[in-house]
Amino acid sequence: MTDKPWGGVFREATDRRVELFTESISFDRRLAEQDIAGSKAHARMLAEVGLITAEECLRITQGLDEIGREIAEGRFPFRVELEDIHMHVERALIDRIGDAGRKLHTARSRNDQVATDFRLWVRDAIDSLLASLRRLQAAFVERCERDWDCILPGYTHLQRAQPVLAAHYWLAYCEKFERDRERLLDCRKRVNLCPLGSAALAGTSLPVDRDSTARALGFAAPTANSLDSVSDRDFAAEFLFCLSLIAVHLSHWAEEWILWSTCEFNFLRLPQGFCTGSSIMPQKINPDVLELIRGKTARVIGSLQQMLVLLKGLPLAYNRDLQEDKAPVFDACDTVRSCLELAAPLVAQTEINRPAVNERLDRGYLDATTLMEYLILRGVPQRSAHEAVGRLVQAAMERGCRLADLPLVVFQEVIPSLDESVREVLGPDKAVRRMQSYGSTAPEQVRRQVDAWKERLESDRT
DSSP states (O other), rough: OOOOOTTGGGSOOHHHHHHHHHHHHHHHHGGHHHHHHHHHHHHHHHHHHHHSSSHHHHHHHHHHHHHHHHTTHHHHHHGGGGGGGGHHHHHHHHHHHHHHHHHHTTTTHHHHHHHHHHHHHHHHHHHHHHHHHHHHHHHHHHHHHHTTTTTEEHHHHHHHEEEEEHHHHHHHHHHHHHHHHHHHHHHHHOOOOOOOOTTTTTTOOOOOOOHHHHHHTTTTTOOOHHHHHOOOOOOHHHHHHHHHHHHHHHHHHHHHHHHHTSSOOOEEEEOOOOOOOOOOOOTTOOOOOOOOHHHHHHHHHHHHHHHHHHHHTTSOOOGGGGGHHHHHHHHHHHHHHHHHHHHHHHHHEEEOOHHHHHHTTTTTTHHHHHHHHHHHHHHHHHHHHHHHHHHHHHHHHHOOOOOOGSSSHHHHHHSTTOOOGGGOOOSSHHHHHHOOOOTSSHHHHHHHHHHHHHHHHHHOOO
């Protein structure tokens, strides 16, 4: 039982099947960098309070640095019987420096150790995702200038509704991803607390300095309750929720662009480097990247559900069930990160098929609401104006023409006081220019938003 840190009380060897069933090194080796950082901070704290000597601390930290390099370079041997990354690092350290290595685990448990490592990993992942989201936002903002003079049909119920600037569309996604960034930043506050020093569940009778280790690892403060410290995985569930909503927003965007790239819409030309073909139909250019982004959302949401079900029945404090907390977080984070890495260049390289958009922009009576509001400004009650414009749309549909093409006499049959000035509000381009409310698709409003986004993105870089 010499390979087991808990083997003193045991007189029987662990069944090999149990070792294979209970190991976590196959996935928690990803915590190696965080485990070594946490162990170095713990060793320095032990030296500060006199539980180990300065010389022992130096030997420990040097040994940990050497182990970290071997792991990073792929030269470190992993063995199932050592169970997890924590025992691998500790055993390697003892093999290198002897009794000084045996002192490293003073005043800590694997329970507070793994909770600390996991928080460090999630914190690093959040910082990386924040940067990836910012790159995607920048790609949308850069499109705004390129597509500034382009008007697109806006939809509700997937039916043509009102005209909007293309830039207004792109900024809508910037807003979604900004909320994702804000959620991650808020989640980071709750991640950024240090459980180290809580030991197994009750704390320790040894004179540790938890504030010292928290500061050394960049945490805002130590966690306040040792029972909660080792059992809490709220931060992981919250992180998975943030990832799930990012994936949902990516799926919204992917679904829209999949539709827009069909022959039926023909609004977009996707870069062929982000598409694939068919093994039987030689003409096909399929939006597989977008479809997979949409599809992988289910996988990320499934990880959130997995975590919530894992946690729902656990009593205080630590339970081995929590070994299963890391795989869904790793997988969901990897999935979202890979989607974001492809989304930014795909946004940058896709082109609007302007001739196709412009040729059909007058379809769907996108200027009907603007006409109704024009009537309201002339003193017609809203409900009466709504009914009147509905009648005018019906008249245009019967003639197979636009509202702008209706003879003045038809307008006057519905609203006798109308004159030729009514044509000043008809047509998608005029409808867009008539807008004036804050946050609308009015060109001056969108210009302010584009400029504000540019300033925000630039300040983030500096």
